[in-house]
Amino acid sequence: MIDGCRILLLDDEPLILMDLEFAAEDRECRPLTATNVREALAHIEAQGSVSCAVLDVTLRDGETCMPVARELERREIPYILHSGDLNRQEGTLAALNARLIAKPACSSKVVDAALSLAEPAASRQAS
Amino acid sequence: MADRPEVHSQASQRDPNARPRRDMKDVGHEDRFSDTSGVLFEQAMAQTRMAVCLSDPNLPDQPIVFANRAFRRLTGYDEHEILGRNCRFLQGPKTDRAEVSRVREAIENEDVVVVELLNYRKDGTEFWNALHLGPIYDAQGKLLYFFGSQWDVSDVRAAREEERHARAMARELSHRIKNMFSVISGIVNVMGRVRGVEDTTSEINSRIHALGRAYETTLDEASVGVIDLGPAVKAILEPYAVDERVKFLGNGAQVPFSAMSLIGLVLHELAANATRYGAWAEGYDGQVSVDWQRRDGNAVLTWIETGGAPISGAPAHSGTGATIMNRMVAAARGTIEREWKPEGLHAVLTVPIEGGNT
Numbered sequence: 067m068i069d070g071c072r073i074l075l076l077d078d079e080p081l082i083l084m085d086l087e088f089a090a091e092d093r094e095c096r097p098l099t100a101t102n103v104r105e106a107l108a109h110i111e112a113q114g115s116v117s118c119a120v121l122d123v124t125l126r127d128g129e130t131c132m133p134v135a136r137e138l139e140r141r142e143i144p145y146i147l148h149s150g151d152l153n154r155q156e157g158t159l160a161a162l163n164a165r166l167i168a169k170p171a172c173s174s175k176v177v178d179a180a181l182s183l184a185e186p187a188a189s190r191q192a193s
Numbered sequence: 194m195a196d197r198p199e200v201h202s203q204a205s206q207r208d209p210n211a212r213p214r215r216d217m218k219d220v221g222h223e224d225r226f227s228d229t230s231g232v233l234f235e236q237a238m239a240q241t242r243m244a245v246c247l248s249d250p251n252l253p254d255q256p257i258v259f260a261n262r263a264f265r266r267l268t269g270y271d272e273h274e275i276l277g278r279n280c281r282f283l284q285g286p287k288t289d290r291a292e293v294s295r296v297r298e299a300i301e302n303e304d305v306v307v308v309e310l311l312n313y314r315k316d317g318t319e320f321w322n323a324l325h326l327g328p329i330y331d332a333q334g335k336l337l338y339f340f341g342s343q344w345d346v347s348d349v350r351a352a353r354e355e356e357r358h359a360r361a362m363a364r365e366l367s368h369r370i371k372n373m374f375s376v377i378s379g380i381v382n383v384m385g386r387v388r389g390v391e392d393t394t395s396e397i398n399s400r401i402h403a404l405g406r407a408y409e410t411t412l413d414e415a416s417v418g419v420i421d422l423g424p425a426v427k428a429i430l431e432p433y434a435v436d437e438r439v440k441f442l443g444n445g446a447q448v449p450f451s452a453m454s455l456i457g458l459v460l461h462e463l464a465a466n467a468t469r470y471g472a473w474a475e476g477y478d479g480q481v482s483v484d485w486q487r488r489d490g491n492a493v494l495t496w497i498e499t500g501g502a503p504i505s506g507a508p509a510h511s512g513t514g515a516t517i518m519n520r521m522v523a524a525a526r527g528t529i530e531r532e533w534k535p536e537g538l539h540a541v542l543t544v545p546i547e548g549g550n551t
Contacts (some may be wrong), residue, residue, distance in 0.1 A: 081376045084383060118551070170377075170378050170402050172432075
């Protein structure tokens with residue numbers, strides 16, 4: 067496993083998270099998984115070197131990925147949105163100017179889409 | 194006659210410069226409803242189903258000085274129980290104070306306001322009152338009355354609430370369905386990895402995803418059990434990322450939910466085939482046009498490829514995809530005709546969606 071590319075994966079559904087995690091490992095990058103905003107922010111703070119991220123929009127307990135997205139933007143870390151809640155989250159989706167992949171989608175395509183946005187150096191290392 | 198009781202609501206005239214208007218006549222307090230116009234006014238007020246009252250802002254606590262029959266019927270009070278009291282006697286414990294203060298502000302500013310208040314009848318039952326309130330002036334611009342019209346909108350509110358609830362439910366359901374498709378797909382992927390059959394599971398998953406996308410479009414129509422073909426077809430073909438290379442010709446045809454899974458899977462097989470061997474194959478700049486119609490109780494989907502990889506007749510062996518497609522179509526008592534023309538595949542799917550002749 068090459069440590070160059072760290073991909074933050076945020077999803078409140080463990081099985082989807084695991085699927086994304088496997089897909090990230092297949093691409094030989096290091097998945098950092100989070101099931102809520104707190105965990106995701108902790109990853110961003112702690113490692114300080116998240117290369118890119120896949121964010122589920124609607125999370126448990128009424129949370130959305132908004133705080134995570136804003137923090138990533140502040141640090142100029144690219145991310146994509148991965149959501150099945152297109153009707154209710156129109157506002158959130160519009161506020162975040164990021165690529166959206168509608169669920170259900172192929173996990174490796176989702177991960178590839180995020181990796182393609184990562185720093186060229188990181189993705190070269192990862193591939 | 195100076196005392197013609199023509200009264201004019203300022204309802205649509207917020208511009209203070211517009212008053213006093215010349216056509217506003219002075220209305221005397223004693224004989225305000227006494228002459229011809231007054232009789233007409235009284236008759237109209239008596240007959241209208243709109244509850245109407247007038248209150249006098251020049252008297253202490255602004256008492257109601259007129260309430261028509263509809264007002265009495267709506268509230269359950271007799272005239273003598275209404276006249277002389279301030280309108281607030283209709284309010285109760287659950288009346289929204291914020292809305293009441295909007296009314297108070299409007300009165301203070303001699304403004305027009307429309308609010309929905311929870312009010313109480315004489316027998317204590319609640320009703321939602323759409324209250325329209327506005328000032329009435331005389332020819333000199335002096336404030337004479339406040340005009341209030343009341344309409345029981347309890348049914349409207351209930352319907353609105355129900356609709357809101359139904360929409361919220363549909364969205365929650367839609368979210369859950371998509372999440373469930375994702376979870377299923379996750380399980381399949383994880384199993385595939387464990388057993389070392391990733392190729393197989395990724396094929397299974399591509400079909401699961403096509404199915405998921407078939408239901409991706411809005412569920413607002415869900416209660417009627419039909420789905421718009423157009424948005425569904427577009428959603429199914431979306432991940433093939435062929436924006437410029439697909440033409441959608443269909444109209445607003447709808448099909449029942451039950452037909453959607455078949456259509457979704459057939460479209461997936463056709464798209465996968467086009468990507469591998471046909472119009473969307475690498476190195477070619479082919480086009481696909483997709484048409485969908487309702488015809489004689491059938492949904493008819495036409496798929497026409499042009500300009501793709503050259504074909505020389507039907508393939509010798511039909512692949513797994515084609516086999517699945519044929520069996521599914523047969524199970525739905527539909528037909529799929531494929532014509533391998535030199536310029537590309539020409540396929541027509543017919544799915545019966547009406548009547549019991551399956």
